[in-house]
Structure formats: C-alpha cells, structure tokens
Amino acid sequence: MSESEETFYTADRWQNWLDRVGEEDLDPENEDSARLLLNLQDDTAIAVAKIVSAYDDDRLSEEEAIDEIADVREIVLAEVEMDSEEKVMLIDGVQTSLVCVFYSAEEYMLSGAVEEGSVAEFVDAAAAAEADDDVDAALGYLVQAGTKIIDGEELPMDAVEDLEYGLVSEWVNGLDSLQSAMADPEVVEEDE
Template sequence: MSESEETFYTDDRWQNWLDRVAEEDLDPENEDSARLLLNLQDDTAIAVAKIVAAYDEDRLGEEEAIDELAEIRDIVLAEVEMDSEEKTMLIDGVQTSLVCVFYTAEEYVLGGPVEEGTVAEYVEAAAAAEADEDVDAALGFLVQAGTLIIDGEELPMDAVEDLEYGLVSEWVNGLDSLQSAMADPEVVEEDE
C-alpha cells in the first residue's frame, strides 16, 4: 500500500463503535461500560497519533496531514443521536474530550511543539482560565500542553488529579488518550 493510500480512519469504524454503544446497556459506573467509552476515545486518538507519526516520518506532507485530521474530526465530531439521552450524553463527553486532541495535532503539524513552558504549567493555566470563564484560552493552553505531549513530555498526574470537573478535565482526558496513543499506537480491537 502506498503512503498516499494509507487509511487512518473511516466512517464505518466510527459507526461500528457507535453501534456497540447503542447495543450495550451502559452504566458509566460499570467498569466494562467505562472501558467501552475509553476504547472508543483511545481508538480515535490512535488514528490521530498515526497521522502525526506519518507527518513526522515525512510520509505525509503538512497539507495532507491537516486534511486527514480534518476528515477524522468531521467523522467523530458529527452530531450523534442515540436511542437514549444518557448514551447521547456519554458520546458527547467522548467527543468533547477529543476536541482538544484534534486541535493539538493540527497545532503540532503547523507549528511543532511549543518552545517554552511545561505540560503542568499549561494545565494549571488552563484550569485558571476556565475558572475565569475564558474557555478559549483554556483550550489554547491545553493545545500547547498537547504539542509537548506529542513531543514526548508526560502529562503529570498530580496536575490532573486536582482539576475540577469541567471542560478542562474533559480535554485533559483526551490528552491522556493521545499520550497513550503516542506511546503505543496499536489499534484498539472493536470486539474486545
């Protein structure tokens, strides 16, 4: 398969996950339900990580990488209607977590890792921005943190544990999936 024909993600792949969620009797407190949602999120993060790796290895140019990321983003962030409001909300939570992953990958491809600061400093700045109700700044800080994570820095768990539940904690959850995907970009099996 030539590089230009490499498929990173498809509508069918996303739909298979959504079908699994639709079929399952989901309980967010249940470990299997939580794992299904995390696998769904991780699977998308792995596809994003593979695009970033293909870009880093010069198998994809900048424009191709951005186009591939946009294609996955359009698939994954499209509005989802489930038969239950709770499932729709759970999928929405996964989508929210992945927003930061997509922006991070785009920022990394276009500008590389941020020059200054640490992941922990950016997470703290994002939490402070969220507390000031500046959601755009909060997302911006986490995107910067994400470029460092792609570049090999670790997401410090102590900085994450103190986060209030909200958009920043959701986005950091996505960055955690991205970090795992960068470390081990193996496909999550849909039938686990």
C-alpha cells in the same frame, strides 16, 4: 496531490463503535461501560497519533496530514443520533475530550511543539482560565500542552488529579488518550 496509501480512520469504524455503544446497557459507574467509552476515545486518538507519525516520517505532507485530521474530526464530532439521551451525552463527553486532541495535532503540524512552559504549567493555566470563564484561553493552553505531549513530554498525573470536573478535565482526559496513543499506537480491537 498524491493519494495517501494509508487509511487512518473511516466513518464505518466510528459507526461500529457507536453501534456497540447503542447495543450495550451502559452504566458510567460500571467498569466495562467506562472501558468501552475509553476504547472509543483511545481508538480515535490512535488514528490521530498515526497521522502525526506519518507526518513526522514524511509519509504525509503538512497539507495531507491536516486534511487527514480534518477528516477524522468531521467523522468523530458529527452529531450522534441514538434513542437514549444518556448515551448521546456519554458520546458527547468522548467527543468533547477529543476536541483538544484534534487541535493539538493540527497545531503540532503547523507550528511544532511549543518551546516555553511545561505540560503541568499549561494544565494549571487552563484550569485558571476555566475558573475565570475564559474557555477559549483554557483550550489554547491545553492545545499547547498537547503539542508537548506529541513531542514526548509526559502529562503529570498529579496536575490532573486536582482538576474540577469541567471542560478542562474533559480535554485533559483526551490528552491522556493522546499520550497513550503516541506511546503505543496500536489499534484498539473493537471486539475486546
């Protein structure tokens, strides 16, 4: 198996973000704090977008691309240890948002973008599934939406605005980061 020349994401990169979160006096209501968490999430979504692009450009085989996604997921979803329970919860929110991003990228590479339905329809179906306590179905619908976002369909903001806070809204938040990353896969500078 050929070793990819590109490095898409590293444990050090994630740790640098965690260190910044650890050093900051975070207040989720504060714009700078919210931006730091969003940058952390966007940075990971950008890594995923770059892997998908490398796959689409035939620079990575399906197997290599899936392995790269698995590597990033393993780094980002690992349990976080910090002194502050509140910060652990905030990071957990970012991790939760990214779950759908990883699954969407894998599904896209394995099966392509789903042909039926729109992003808005999948978001609505996910919200309905969550209301029925069917979390697995909700995630499945959003993964389908994610494949369409990777393929270029927009996440309609009006479909997002009415979502109740919960797993679906967290996952859709991740898809929003994925959409931005697919449109502009530039690295978020850690010192911004």
